[in-house]
Amino acid sequence: MKPARAAAATIGSSDKHAISSAVPAKPVTPAIQVSGLTKIFGLRQREGLDLLDAKTSRAEIQQRTGCVVGLENVNFSVRPGEILVVMGLSGSGKSTTLRCVNRLIDPTRGQVTVHGTDVTALSTKALRDFRRTGFGMVFQQFALFPHRTIVGNVEYGLEIQGMAPGLRRDKAMAAIEQVGLKGWAEARPSQLSGGMQQRAGLARALAADADILLMDEAFSALDPLIRRDMQGELVALQEKLKKTILFVTHDLDEAVALGGRIILMRDGRIVQEGRAIDFLLDPADDYVMRFVEHIDMFGIMTVEAAMMRTPCVMTADDPVAAMLARIDEGADEVVLSDQDGRYAGRLSAATIRAMRGTARVDVRGLATTDAILGSDTLGSALPRFSRDVRAVPVVDRSGKLLGQLTDTCIISAIAQQRRVGATRGAAGKL
Ligand SMILES: Nc1ncnc2c1ncn2[C@@H]1O[C@H](COP(=O)(O)OP(=O)(O)O)[C@@H](O)[C@H]1O
Numbered sequence: 553m554k555p556a557r558a559a560a561a562t563i564g565s566s567d568k569h570a571i572s573s574a575v576p577a578k579p580v581t582p583a584i585q586v587s588g589l590t591k592i593f594g595l596r597q598r599e600g601l602d603l604l605d606a607k608t609s610r611a612e613i614q615q616r617t618g619c620v621v622g623l624e625n626v627n628f629s630v631r632p633g634e635i636l637v638v639m640g641l642s643g644s645g646k647s648t649t650l651r652c653v654n655r656l657i658d659p660t661r662g663q664v665t666v667h668g669t670d671v672t673a674l675s676t677k678a679l680r681d682f683r684r685t686g687f688g689m690v691f692q693q694f695a696l697f698p699h700r701t702i703v704g705n706v707e708y709g710l711e712i713q714g715m716a717p718g719l720r721r722d723k724a725m726a727a728i729e730q731v732g733l734k735g736w737a738e739a740r741p742s743q744l745s746g747g748m749q750q751r752a753g754l755a756r757a758l759a760a761d762a763d764i765l766l767m768d769e770a771f772s773a774l775d776p777l778i779r780r781d782m783q784g785e786l787v788a789l790q791e792k793l794k795k796t797i798l799f800v801t802h803d804l805d806e807a808v809a810l811g812g813r814i815i816l817m818r819d820g821r822i823v824q825e826g827r828a829i830d831f832l833l834d835p836a837d838d839y840v841m842r843f844v845e846h847i848d849m850f851g852i853m854t855v856e857a858a859m860m861r862t863p864c865v866m867t868a869d870d871p872v873a874a875m876l877a878r879i880d881e882g883a884d885e886v887v888l889s890d891q892d893g894r895y896a897g898r899l900s901a902a903t904i905r906a907m908r909g910t911a912r913v914d915v916r917g918l919a920t921t922d923a924i925l926g927s928d929t930l931g932s933a934l935p936r937f938s939r940d941v942r943a944v945p946v947v948d949r950s951g952k953l954l955g956q957l958t959d960t961c962i963i964s965a966i967a968q969q970r971r972v973g974a975t976r977g978a979a980g981k982l
Pocket residue numbers: 593594620621622640641642643644645646647648649
């Protein structure tokens with residue numbers, strides 16, 4: 553498996569680009585940790601496992617034992633509050649992975665821990681409780697009871713947990729509101745469109761208050777436009793509720809839209825793990841390459857990954873003479889930040905020259921609305937550029953100045969992607 557590589561390190565790894573300092577992450581217990589997960593389907597699993605260990609091919613194992621290798625030594629972890637997308641073609645092992653996490657399927661080998669609890673070691677009863685309270689599940693088939701109302705469906709899980717009617721109704725109604733189905737609580741599933749039914753399915757998963765959602769091709773049956781809406785809403789909901797989501801899809805566009813880390817599976821193994829941009833700029837092999845060939849780089853590369861350090865940052869307290877000196881050295885403009893490093897506006901060379909003879913700049917009227925967020929995509933930043941605007945300040949959500957995005961940065965990003973494609977393409981022809 554190819555390790556994840558930060559996009560920022562891939563593009564513009566030279567010093568002039570590297571601006572955001574890496575803060576060492578605090579160790580957190582993963583919401584989900586999957587280690588050495590192997591699943592062999594069939595009656596002669598032991599034999600199949602031995603053959604697998606002896607590096608026998610999947611086809612041969614199947615031929616000799618009738619066993620299907622569903623998963624082979626799968627390892628990954630999901631941080632609390634993260635959306636992790638499991639992607640791959642049909643039959644690559646996505647659903648099996650998901651089902652091993654809540655032990656709807658017993659792994660043949662390996663371990664799954666959920667918030668530190670070893671799921672693989674739970675007794676049947678403990679497992680049942682755990683599954684009920686630990687996870688919300690959303691599948692492609694909405695699986696709503698046709699004779700129950702929407703609220704009746706949503707509260708079903710709570711009902712079988714034995715929750716008091718008033719309380720469970722409150723929880724169900726809150727979940728219904730969260731997914732935008734307010735007013736439909738008393739409707740029957742048949743009165744709802746496919747998209748709305750899937751919202752109800754999501755509400756049912758949310759009502760259980762589980763902090764992990766397992767979603768298997770949850771949006772795959774929906775029309776493309778509705779599907780896109782649902783993806784957007786899921787991301788918004790996730791930001792609000794901070795659920796941990798393991799999301800299975802065979803669709804790259806969907807994986808990209810969800811915006812999180814992706815693990816790409818093939819034949820029961822993980823072939824690459826990372827963000828969409830890592831797959832694009834540094835594909836592990838030709839399979840990954842083919843998967844991402846048609847991806848729109850501008851839709852996935854962040855401004856922060858492509859930007860560079862702002863050459864000339866000063867504060868409003870710096871003397872005009874010092875600013876003039878920088879302009880005379882060739883700077884196009886001076887970017888101002890406050891004492892806390894927050895972006896405070898910028899002054900063009902002409903503006904600074906016009907202030908020659910004064911001691912301090914007049915910052916009244918300086919706008920900071922021209923900045924873009926580092927987390928924005930390159931695509932969304934493009935409209936900010938014009939013949940006259942060739943650099944845009946980049947800030948984080950707190951307004952801190954991160955760097956600047958220039959037209960040159962954008963061209964470098966495109967060139968880098970082309971180079972990866974060309975190198976791979978040439979290698980493939982040998
Ligand atoms: N119950 C089962 N019995 C036998 N083989 C299975 C079973 N479930 C899944 N498989 C096989 O395991 C592999 C992975 O399946 P699955 O996880 O469903 O793939 P995906 O969800 O990526 O389409 C496939 O080859 C599939 O045929």
